[in-house]
Amino acid sequence: MNDQSQAQEWENVELMTDDQIDYSLLPETQLYQLGSGSDVYVGQSALRELHRRGSGRALELAIHILNEPDDDAFLKATALRVLFESDERQALDFMRSHIENSPGAVVNKMMELLAYPTDIDQPPTPDEIEVARMIKSRLPAGFADADAIRVDVEHDFSLRFSEA
Numbered sequence: 001m002n003d004q005s006q007a008q009e010w011e012n013v014e015l016m017t018d019d020q021i022d023y024s025l026l027p028e029t030q031l032y033q034l035g036s037g038s039d040v041y042v043g044q045s046a047l048r049e050l051h052r053r054g055s056g057r058a059l060e061l062a063i064h065i066l067n068e069p070d071d072d073a074f075l076k077a078t079a080l081r082v083l084f085e086s087d088e089r090q091a092l093d094f095m096r097s098h099i100e101n102s103p104g105a106v107v108n109k110m111m112e113l114l115a116y117p118t119d120i121d122q123p124p125t126p127d128e129i130e131v132a133r134m135i136k137s138r139l140p141a142g143f144a145d146a147d148a149i150r151v152d153v154e155h156d157f158s159l160r161f162s163e164a
Contacts (some may be wrong), residue, residue: 023049032046048078073102089127091113095110096130099138116156132157133164
């Protein structure tokens with residue numbers, strides 16, 4: 001594919017659906033634009049591709065998405081995962097300050113990230129325990145999107161933080 005046909009394909013990418021786009025061929029600038037666009041599925045895929053590449057733009061985009069009040073809850077959950085894997089401390093700070101007003105899909109992602117650490121033998125840190133306590137106190141209040149809280153994730157989260 002020559003440069004001109006690649007440029008034309010990138011211009012038309014906004015007219016494509018998520019399953020029609022080969023994200024691995026897109027430049028980071030285009031991925032960032034798609035990630036902050038209005039299509040949730042395209043946004044998630046573009047963000048995941050930036051993160052897969054190890055791009056600093058992934059963290060930048062994740063923070064942008066998390067700070068947008070109207071962005072989709074599942075897109076925010078993907079952004080939270082990227083933030084957590086890039087900068088756990090910043091992700092825990094975000095969790096602390098957003099637990100009370102987060103939808104179920106985002107709280108479920110918070111529990112998932114804390115319940116399944118990369119090093120399962122490592123005990124939870126004091127910061128993780130603090131955030132887990134905050135999540136536990138939020139759970140009884142319920143969520144408008146209650147089906148977004150997965151039973152298996154809530155169970156595993158409760159087991160890992162049974163003492164919290």
